[in-house]
Amino acid sequence: MTNLMRPWLFFVRSGLGRFASLFLQFSEMNEVHAKQHIFDYVALADAGDRILDDPSAGFVLLHLPVPHPEGIYDRTTDKFVLRHSSYIDNLALTDKLLGHIRSKLEQSGQWDGSTIVVMADHSWRTQLFWKATPEWTKEEQVASHGGAFDDRPVYIVKLPGQRTGARIDAPFAALNTRRLLDALLSQKIRSKEDLAAWARKTKIDP
Numbered sequence: 001m002t003n004l005m006r007p008w009l010f011f012v013r014s015g016l017g018r019f020a021s022l023f024l025q026f027s028e029m030n031e032v033h034a035k036q037h038i039f040d041y042v043a044l045a046d047a048g049d050r051i052l053d054d055p056s057a058g059f060v061l062l063h064l065p066v067p068h069p070e071g072i073y074d075r076t077t078d079k080f081v082l083r084h085s086s087y088i089d090n091l092a093l094t095d096k097l098l099g100h101i102r103s104k105l106e107q108s109g110q111w112d113g114s115t116i117v118v119m120a121d122h123s124w125r126t127q128l129f130w131k132a133t134p135e136w137t138k139e140e141q142v143a144s145h146g147g148a149f150d151d152r153p154v155y156i157v158k159l160p161g162q163r164t165g166a167r168i169d170a171p172f173a174a175l176n177t178r179r180l181l182d183a184l185l186s187q188k189i190r191s192k193e194d195l196a197a198w199a200r201k202t203k204i205d206p
Contacts, residue, residue: 030070030082030083030135031083033070034070034071034072034081034082034083035082037065037068037070037072038072038080040065041065041066041072041080044062044063044064044065045065045097045100048062048101049104052101052104052105052108053104053108055108059185062101064094064097064098066090066091066093066094069086069087069090069130069133069135070085070086070087070133070135071084071085071087071088071089071090072085072089072093073085073089073090073092073093074089075088075089075092075093086135086137086139086140087124087130087140088137088139088140098118112161113160113161114158114160115158115159115160115184116156116157116158117156117158117177117180117181117184118154118155118156118157119153119154119155119156119177120153120154120155121153121174122153123149123150123151123152123153124144125149126144126147126148126149127147127148127149128149131144131147153174155172155174157180157195159184159189159190159191159192159195162192164192166196168195168196168199168200170196170200172199172202176202176203179202180198180202
């Protein structure tokens with residue numbers, strides 16, 4: 001019995017009918033939340049497409065509405081769902097959306113010459129929030145190495161004309177993103193070697 005289940009048991013004073021009613025209300029609230037999340041996803045993705053279709057937009061910030069739990073997507077059917085989805089399904093939806101953005105930029109001839117920065121605002125909050133929820137799956141348990149916290153949120157930079165990838169194994173504070181954008185816009189960083197050198201010499205605390 002998980003800690004999250006104990007508050008529900010605390011309210012069971014009039015038999016299993018009351019418990020079933022509470023559980024049903026909890027499930028219905030999850031579906032309401034999923035519907036809102038799907039609505040937000042579609043609205044933000046459509047708004048992003050309109051911005052990407054505007055040739056006058058020189059600097060674009062897209063806030064992707066995934067992959068926060070609970071899941072809203074089934075990667076096996078490629079459809080939105082209200083139940084039986086996971087954070088990993090949402091990651092697959094994120095990957096699909098990033099692929100869509102790349103395709104749009106390639107079709108308009110803008111991908112090769114664009115600087116792309118992809119970043120997450122925090123890591124997977126396994127122990128703090130999600131591991132104790134009823135929606136946590138065995139697959140997520142395995143993927144997170146038993147719910148271990150990883151303090152390295154994704155941070156990817158693609159430079160204009162870049163054809164091959166490189167990994168920069170140096171601590172970098174996401175709070176330095178503003179300084180990174182300044183360096184990119186002023187063309188102080190032109191290659192992955194420039195980026196590696198800049199990241200290594202930039203202090204962790206801005």
